[in-house]
Amino acid sequence: MTRPSETGNDQTAPPSPDVTVILATRDRAAQLARILPRLSAQATGGAFAYDILVVDNGSTDETRRLVDECRGTFPVPLRHVYERQAGKSYALNTGMALALGGIFAFTDDDTRPTPNWLQALWTCLHEERAEAVTGKVSPHWMVPPPAWLTEEAFRGIGALGCVDHGARRLRSFDGQDCRWVGGNLAIRREAAERVGRFDVRLERGQDTDYYRRAVAADLAVVYEPAAVVYHEIPPERLTKDYFRHWYHRAGRYRAQLLPWKREHLVTIMPLGRYRRMASSVRGWVGRRLRGESWWQQFRYELMLREDLSTWWRRLQLWPRWWLTVLTGRSFMP
Numbered sequence: 001m002t003r004p005s006e007t008g009n010d011q012t013a014p015p016s017p018d019v020t021v022i023l024a025t026r027d028r029a030a031q032l033a034r035i036l037p038r039l040s041a042q043a044t045g046g047a048f049a050y051d052i053l054v055v056d057n058g059s060t061d062e063t064r065r066l067v068d069e070c071r072g073t074f075p076v077p078l079r080h081v082y083e084r085q086a087g088k089s090y091a092l093n094t095g096m097a098l099a100l101g102g103i104f105a106f107t108d109d110d111t112r113p114t115p116n117w118l119q120a121l122w123t124c125l126h127e128e129r130a131e132a133v134t135g136k137v138s139p140h141w142m143v144p145p146p147a148w149l150t151e152e153a154f155r156g157i158g159a160l161g162c163v164d165h166g167a168r169r170l171r172s173f174d175g176q177d178c179r180w181v182g183g184n185l186a187i188r189r190e191a192a193e194r195v196g197r198f199d200v201r202l203e204r205g206q207d208t209d210y211y212r213r214a215v216a217a218d219l220a221v222v223y224e225p226a227a228v229v230y231h232e233i234p235p236e237r238l239t240k241d242y243f244r245h246w247y248h249r250a251g252r253y254r255a256q257l258l259p260w261k262r263e264h265l266v267t268i269m270p271l272g273r274y275r276r277m278a279s280s281v282r283g284w285v286g287r288r289l290r291g292e293s294w295w296q297q298f299r300y301e302l303m304l305r306e307d308l309s310t311w312w313r314r315l316q317l318w319p320r321w322w323l324t325v326l327t328g329r330s331f332m333p
């Protein structure tokens with residue numbers, strides 16, 4: 001991957017780390033101060049060496065100063081690079097372009113990796129001969145969750161950047177679901193070259209899109225339950241309106257991921273999406289009529305909000321698709 005000209009690397013790391021931890025951040029110096037000590041204390045068992053690359057995505061806070069202050073006493077190589085183009089995909093692409101390791105390990109600035117996180121990813125990559133490995137992302141509640149957000153509701157509703165596929169390894173090449181979130185992922189450099197860069201058109205949903213493309217590229221993806229990070233859940237995310245807004249935005253980004261075909265000149269979106277929308281309506285109405293648990297009703301309400309948001313965004317893009325088909329030139333975003 002080519003190095004972006006707009007990005008500078010202000011410190012030279014050792015010549016051959018096995019793993020580069022890529023950490024994209026923007027105006028979150030407080031979270032960065034919590035995660036850096038955890039990343040510096042990762043167990044390796046003497047099996048590999050790693051460095052940490054902080055990709056500063058246009059921060060205006062104390063991010064740069066914090067990294068500079070840490071660097072002098074940091075027990076592993078720590079680098080800072082500034083990516084001025086706002087957007088997480090830009091930051092992730094810059095991180096991959098400047099990474100020195102043969103393996104890229106991604107996490108987020110609001111996670112808390114466990115001490116053996118990297119070692120678990122490394123071990124699984126080699127034991128399974130995997131090309132990408134993901135793990136468990138569990139919630140770290142910054143305040144106690146509200147009474148209505150029970151464990152059952154939390155798992156059913158989702159939307160808080162957590163994932164738990166169970167207590168055993170899963171393998172995509174066996175047809176098993178290994179979907180990841182960006183807070184817990186390792187991928188070999190050669191595999192990342194095959195998948196390509198993160199889609200800069202997406203303000204969110206980059207991780208889901210990258211997983212879809214990884215599977216399409218026949219990458220051997222493995223879910224390793226021993227690779228655990230905790231995702232900080234602040235109080236502002238613990239409201240029903242937050243979930244509604246999250247699913248609404250998810251629908252908008254899903255609309256951009258769905259391919260456009262000639263038949264969509266009439267249907268706007270794939271017919272399968274209409275069947276899903278009808279299923280969401282039936283599920284929501286049916287559970288309300290039967291008086292089922294509130295979160296089951298709420299889950300289908302959120303699904304319906306996502307479906308309607310997808311349709312509305314596709315409708316907004318529809319005239320551009322007509323122009324694209326009529327002129328042979330792309331007018332799509």
